[in-house]
Amino acid sequence: MNAQARNTAFVLLLIGLLAAWGCSSSPAPSVKPKLPVVSSPAQEAAKPQDKSAAAEVPPPQAKTEIPAREKELLPEPDDAAVDDKSASPEKSDLSSMMEEALNDCQEAEALRQKGDFEGALALLDNAYSLLVEMDIPADSPLLQEKNDLRLMIAKRIQTIHASRVALPKENHKTIPLVENKYVLQEINSFRTRERLTFEQAYERSGLYREMIVQEFRQAGIPEELSWLPMIESSFKVRALSRARALGLWQFISSRASLYDLKQDRYIDERMDALKETRAAARYLSDLHALFGDWTTALAGYNCGEFRVQRVISAQNIDYLDNFWDLFAQLPYETARFVPRFIAVLLIINNPEKFGFVLPTPYPALKYETVKVNHAAKLSALSTSLGLDASELAFLNPELRHDATPDYEYEMKVPVGYADRAGLAIASLPKWVPPEATYFIHYVRSGENLGMIARRYRTSVTAIVRLNGLRSSRFIKPGWRLKIPGRSVSPSTGRVVVASKPPTRTAAQPAPSLEGIPSGNTYTVIEGDTSYGIARRFGLPLEDFLALNNLTVDSVLMPGRVVIVKK
Numbered sequence: 001m002n003a004q005a006r007n008t009a010f011v012l013l014l015i016g017l018l019a020a021w022g023c024s025s026s027p028a029p030s031v032k033p034k035l036p037v038v039s040s041p042a043q044e045a046a047k048p049q050d051k052s053a054a055a056e057v058p059p060p061q062a063k064t065e066i067p068a069r070e071k072e073l074l075p076e077p078d079d080a081a082v083d084d085k086s087a088s089p090e091k092s093d094l095s096s097m098m099e100e101a102l103n104d105c106q107e108a109e110a111l112r113q114k115g116d117f118e119g120a121l122a123l124l125d126n127a128y129s130l131l132v133e134m135d136i137p138a139d140s141p142l143l144q145e146k147n148d149l150r151l152m153i154a155k156r157i158q159t160i161h162a163s164r165v166a167l168p169k170e171n172h173k174t175i176p177l178v179e180n181k182y183v184l185q186e187i188n189s190f191r192t193r194e195r196l197t198f199e200q201a202y203e204r205s206g207l208y209r210e211m212i213v214q215e216f217r218q219a220g221i222p223e224e225l226s227w228l229p230m231i232e233s234s235f236k237v238r239a240l241s242r243a244r245a246l247g248l249w250q251f252i253s254s255r256a257s258l259y260d261l262k263q264d265r266y267i268d269e270r271m272d273a274l275k276e277t278r279a280a281a282r283y284l285s286d287l288h289a290l291f292g293d294w295t296t297a298l299a300g301y302n303c304g305e306f307r308v309q310r311v312i313s314a315q316n317i318d319y320l321d322n323f324w325d326l327f328a329q330l331p332y333e334t335a336r337f338v339p340r341f342i343a344v345l346l347i348i349n350n351p352e353k354f355g356f357v358l359p360t361p362y363p364a365l366k367y368e369t370v371k372v373n374h375a376a377k378l379s380a381l382s383t384s385l386g387l388d389a390s391e392l393a394f395l396n397p398e399l400r401h402d403a404t405p406d407y408e409y410e411m412k413v414p415v416g417y418a419d420r421a422g423l424a425i426a427s428l429p430k431w432v433p434p435e436a437t438y439f440i441h442y443v444r445s446g447e448n449l450g451m452i453a454r455r456y457r458t459s460v461t462a463i464v465r466l467n468g469l470r471s472s473r474f475i476k477p478g479w480r481l482k483i484p485g486r487s488v489s490p491s492t493g494r495v496v497v498a499s500k501p502p503t504r505t506a507a508q509p510a511p512s513l514e515g516i517p518s519g520n521t522y523t524v525i526e527g528d529t530s531y532g533i534a535r536r537f538g539l540p541l542e543d544f545l546a547l548n549n550l551t552v553d554s555v556l557m558p559g560r561v562v563i564v565k566k
Contacts, residue, residue: 030209186343201234206361219281249280266405295323302332375406420422438482520565
């Protein structure tokens, strides 16, 4: 019996009581509704039709005072005892059941994180059973909450089943190490043209993998994933991709900010192996919680979770997707990423099978830390401590200019040097970081580096070095390049910023040279710049530009005579 029927029955019961009490002389309704089971006083009042019998029942005044709300009245415990098995829960009961189901979900998640999959599944099954019992009207706001909770329960059940399959207790393997044709292709690539790169990366892994494994254990991340930097960065902390991803774990700038990696003029913590590893552990955990299995999570790690979600949605499949179902629909680099990682694990687990004799990894990095609050060049500090100039830079790769910042910073130093370094750095001269010295240029179709270098009056080598390009012959439309292009005034030290690239627009009229001694002029030759000429003759750049009616955007043509002395 639903809530509306029960309320109707109660109203009819009141009418019958009133009729028996004397408020009406008409007989009881001929159509008898299916009334809930009532207490014996009410039954005795409802059956007789004479006033003498009805007089024994006290008048239900509390229920006749507000007839306008009859539809909202519920039977009091003293008036009716509802059979829970035959009646749907009322609004308050629905809320209680919803709250109980939600609590079961929260407790199940806590058990899942502890590895108690059976207990978690039992609680989720109970929560789902509660939802099934809830008969919610179509216009109730609780209906959407029920649907949301149902979907969440289903997803968590899928995640637990996927985890139980992927994480057997005997070996904790998380990714099925299949040897299909895609994986074998990558193994063959590592055996041949990428063999030296693979072996060198394996050697470097010794520097960081002990730390990575320790952090992953604390975060509950499978240890196998500690080998991801083999294909992400070859275990190079300063590896930079064409997509501007940086570090062991190849974080792009926006994702680094999302996972609390600092980036400022002094530091880029994407190159801090420890901090980026902790960020990677968080990101991988988030991806696994989203997709439910580690293989699909790795695909999301490579191309972004939203791209993988779009592919999954396009399949119109409600159950948990398998990575190999998505394989053909993912971008090529992403589709290749997972087989490459499986190939790495297979080779490392059994190198002899695939024709490898792996080298001995480097020993793990050992260092101490000291808190400093003084900006100084690491080279100067190394000299003061009697260390090799590159040793401190190697231990602190996150320092963008190989110099400490002017705020508190934990610097890594060789074991036994912490106290000495703290004293020595305070006596060094303060270092001021340089201003940014580049334009931003977006490559257009048909452009090459030679054309771009000529336009900005710089060299191809400078562009390649500033952008970390692998080749001076390969660029693609849409790439964002840094181009050397700012100047610093020798007199004021202020940066003169070009607001746009130099263009060959009509120049301001050249000043008259009448009366100017020949010794005060200079004839421009190929390759000259305003800053170069001003510096050669000891003029502030602003003064040189003013003397010759020039701007920072002006291009000096060979053969032009300019004034170099006032």
